[in-house]
Each structure stands twice: as structure tokens, then as C-alpha cells.
Amino acid sequence: MRDESRRSGSAPSPARLRRWRRQLADEREAALVYRELARRRDGEEREILLGLAGAEERHAAYWERRLGDRAGPPRRPSLRARLVGVLARWFGWVFVLALIEQAERRSLTAPDADVPEAMLADERIHSEVVRGLAARGRARMSGTLRAAVFGINDGLVSNFALVLGVIGGGADTATILLTGLAGLLAGALSMAAGEYISVCSQRELLAASNPDEAAKAAVPLLDVDANELALVYRARGLPADEAERRADEVLRHGSASTRSDNPRSHGAEVVGSAVGAASSSFAFFSVGAAIPVLPFLFGVEGLAAVALAAVLTGAALMLTGAAVAVLSGGPPLRRALRQLAIGTAAALATYLLGLAFDATVG
Template sequence: MSTPEPLPDPGAVTHEHPDVTGGWLRPAVFGAMDGLVSNFALIMGVTGGSSDRTPVIIAGLAGLAAGAFSMAAGEYTSVASQRELAQAQVAIEREEIVRNGPAEQAELAAAFVAKGIDEATAREVAQQVHRDLDHAVAVHAAEEMGIDPDDLPSPVVAAASSFLAFTAGAVVPLLPLVLGATSSAPTIVLSLLALFACGAVVTRVTSRPWWYGGLRQLVLGGAAAGVTYLIGHAVGTGVG
């Protein structure tokens, strides 16, 4: 019987993957984009309907506060519900493994065979996995539901990320007005630059070119602000 070759040293692996399941990236990116686009559009809408700078600033501050708290509350509820659903399903899987271990072990072996592992090895691996209940639950959860019971997204992290990101994005179009700008030009220029920059930054964790992401976000955000400005102008003219 030949001696099996030793496994390669894990230390030889030099690449690393970013955290894609921690619950912070999606709400942070969405929050920043939403804060920037929504407050930019809101400010431009009020600007279109009023020549007075005061209501524009008030609207921008109100939009920032309302949007940040709304985003945080929504993300917390969404992620908490998702986490609770995952935990409930993991509990069901644990109960099933305790109640019907051999069948669950056979199911796991079949899943390994479907991935290309020969049947004898798959049965042996499944048997070893089932020696420890917690380990078995974790492996079944990963295979059947694609989740790690010990690394579920945190609703607090999601809410905080969303709140801070929305606030950071919403401050951008408001900043020139707070600093004393008397025209909408600084707000427009700064917001469009921020839109392009945000879109470009997002491509750092995707496969898109930076210029594509930047232009896409600039066009979408700029269009939203432009349409809202026209609506505000039409309403302001009609009311006046």
C-alpha cells in the first residue's frame, strides 16, 4: 500500500479574498449611493422650485436625517430577519441530524459524490464530519443552504454601515450650501464628481472597469437630479 502524498503547505497560498458575507459591504455601498443621489435630487428639486437658499438647506438637512435613520432601521430589520431565518433553518438541520443521523450522513456523502468525489471517499469524509455534531451542522448548512452558522451577517453592523454611509453621501450636495454657496453650480459639480468617484470605487470589488462604474453612476445620479429639478421648477412655477 503506497503512502499518500502529503498535502501542500497552506502557507504557500498567497491570495486572499475580501469579506463578502459580513453584512457591511452592501448596506455601505447602497447607503452612500442612496444618500448622494437622493439628497442631490432633493436639493435640486427644491432649488428648481425656489430661489431662496434657506428652504433648500432645510430640505437637504431634513433629507439627510430622515434618510439616514430610515436606511438604518430598514437595514437592521432586513438583516435581523434574514439572520433569524437562517438560525431557524440551522436549528431544524441540527434536530434532523440528531434524530436521523445515518440518513443525513448518507445525504452529505451523496452531495460530495455530486461534486466529483468518489463514493468511498465521500462516505468516509461524511462519516468523519458526523463525528462532531457542531461540525456536522456547519457542513450541512454550508452544503444545503450556503451559509456559515458562525458567520451570519450582523444587523447592527448593517445598520451602522448604512447610517454612516448614507450620511456621508448626503452631506456632499449639501456642503457647498452650508459653506455659503449662493448658486447651485458648486453643488452640481461636487455631486457629479462624487457620483463618478463612488461608481469608480465600487468597481474595486467588482469586475467592471473603473471608468464604466463611474460613468454609470454619474449618468444615473445626474438624470435623477435633472428630472427632479424640472419637476420642482414646474411645481414652483405653478404655485407661484
């Protein structure tokens, strides 16, 4: 690269050599991460990830040339690079891509002075490639992610609030446990039923938007000089000029267009199984709702049970918020604290209601 010769006039300092060795270790680890991700993918995504791995290996070769015989023993990569590598081997690839995307963005805001401009330009392009791959993965998992986040979060907040409400009302341990388990089952069933109805309704709405096949069969019989076929495309959302062009094209070929001609259908959400969506909602809500009940279920009583339930619920809320932030490219700590604040406010409100109810009864 062009600044290699420019900086080779004097011997590098020990501190600079350490930075170069760290750069070399990080580039090698990045290449391994991309190859690990590629091993789990196929088709175009695999080719893209292997291309990124090759680019990182090219960068590693640059630092090897800079160091020469001063490279020393292989240096361990940074903690961040090692963490991403571990996650790439054990967790979902979209989650790892989101972490890599954030890491690339941070590295570009304060680049090392020894990194050549061409390599920085490469990294900026790599960041956009990773952003594109992550966006594709998020689009595929958006429905599952929504069900998981809504289900777990609703279970955590609603059941913890319910448990604190009856605690504020002076309920004993058996009543608290019964209330928590009843809230878990009732909420999970309600979520499952709502998701099932939602998916079924969405399928019915999309089916109602499908073009009539009988109208397609009528196209060859139309008067070429006087017909309303262009109005069909305008009704589907195409501009007038495009609608006329599409109608002329269809008439020349003697057949009507398929549903893909409808521009509004291109953005329609891909709807999954109603039973699958209901099952997922039931499971995710149950997981979230079980957490506030666990201390009481295992025999912990009194203030210790309440404190333990609060800690477990708070940790789960923060973990959920942070995970969503990572996947969406947002700041994890801020989203985690926001999730915790919302859950705490809901639980506090029901606890105060329980205290008021107890005072009124007494």
C-alpha cells in the same frame, strides 16, 4: 533563461538598454509592493505575497544579468508602478491587489519583445495568484463594500435630487438648507432601520434552517434496515446516491451529521451584527447626503451654490463608481460615467418636477 544567450550576440541599442533598465526598475518596485503587502498580512496570505516578491526579485536579477555593467544608476520605475507602491503603503490591500491584477492583465496583452517566454509565463501565473488573493479579499469585504457603496450613492443621489427639486420650485436658501439636512437625517435613519431589519430577518431565516438537535439524538434508535434518514439529506439538496451514502455512513457511526452536512448552508452569507450594519448604513448615507448640502451650509448662495453642489456630487459619484470598478476588476472610467449619468438623470427629473410645481403654483 533560454533566450539570454540567443540575444547576446550583438551589443544592445541605447533604446533597448533603456527598456531593460525600465524592466529592472519595475520588477524591483513590484517586489517592494508585494513585500509591503505581506508585512500587513499573516498566515497563508503572507506566505503567498512573499512568494510573489521572491519571483519578482528573480526577474529583477535576470535584467541585472542582461545589463551587467551597463545597468547604470538605479532608474525610477514607471508612474504606474510608483502609484501602486504608494497605494500599497496607504490604502487597503484588496484595492491594491485589484490595481495589480489590472496592471498584470494589461502587461500581458502587449508584452515587450525582449521579455523571455518563461518570464511571460511566470507573469501569467502571477496574475492568477493575484486574482485569487483579490477574490478572497473581496469575499471578506463584500458586505462592508455593499453598505458603503449603497449608502454613499443613495445619499448623494437622493439628497442632491431633493435639493435640486426644491431649487426648481423656487425655494430660498434657508428652505434649501433645511430640506437638505432633513433629507440627510430622514434618509440615514431610514437606511439604518432597513439594514437593521434586513440583518435581523436574515439571521432568523438562517436560524430556521438549522437542523433540529432532537432529531440528531434519535439517530441511534433508528431501524438500520428501515428508516428515512436518506430522505433528510435529499431534502437538504444532496443527490439520491450521495444521500444514501451519507445516511449509511451516519448509521455506521451512530450519530447524525451537523449543519455542515447541509450543502445549502455552505453558501449561506455570513451575517454580521444588526447594530453594526445599521450604524454603517447611517454613517455612509450621511456622508453621501452631506456633500450636496455643503455649499449651502457654508453660506454660498444662488447659482454658485448649485454649481458647486453639482461639481462636488458629480465628483463623488464618479469616485464611487471608479472605486467599485477597480475592486471588481471592471473599467473604472466606464463605471464612473455610468454612476454620474444615473445620478444626473435622477437630479434632473426632480429639478423639472420642481419647475413644474412652481409654474403650477404661480
